[in-house]
Amino acid sequence: MSIQKQVMDKMKEAMKSKDTVALTALRALKSAFMLAKTEAGASEDLTADQELKIIQKQVKQRKDSAQVFIEQGRQDLADPELAEATVLEQFLPEPLSEKEIEDVVVAVINQVGAAGMKDMGKVMGMVSKQLAGQADGKTISTIVKAKLA
Structure with a gap:
């Protein structure tokens, strides 16, 4: 099953369970996939490598944002970013030590x-x-x- 299909399934689950944090993260990821597909010179479907890079980029963006918020003393803004990063990390392979x-x-x-x-x-x-x-x-x-x- 492709990662995009898994994301769609998780979005449905998040909608049913009214998990707004997961839904926000998954919608952003779906949007990033759509943007990558519609770029000039892009092929019809994304490869697994491209999907992983997009997910990594999304996770990194959230962690970087959370770090900036923490440095500014805004834990209230950092917490949702970190929660979204956790939701997206489930689609990445197990990190190495x-x-x-x-x-x-x-x-x-x-x-x-x-x-x-x-x-x-x-x-x-x-x-x-x-x-x-x-x-x-x-x-x-x-x-x-x-x-x-």
């Missing part, structure tokens, strides 16, 4: 033969592709920098 990410980074560094920070772009590209949906870019970047430094 830092140790598992580190293992992949080390393997890619050895495979590419990366010698220093000048090779960070190559390593980041390959690791990000391998761990799509399982790790965020910030965590990957931190680990790659530590290993290449």
Whole structure:
């Protein structure tokens, strides 16, 4: 079952249970899928990779917004953002631990033969592709920098 179909099913459940937080998050996700489909040069259907990237982007937006609200002392605005992020995260694969990410980074560094920070772009590209949906870019970047430094 495609992620878009799962989102539609969850939307129906949210409507029936009157879960406004979940409904808001799922509607925003559905909208993001529709926008991606209608972009110039886009194909009729989204690939699973594209769907995961859209979901990751939506989750990241909510977490970033919540962080800004918390920094400004507005916990009342941060809580709904975090709740929506939690709703959207159910469509992402299980995140990897830092140790598992580190293992992949080390393997890619050895495979590419990366010698220093000048090779960070190559390593980041390959690791990000391998761990799509399982790790965020910030965590990957931190680990790659530590290993290449």
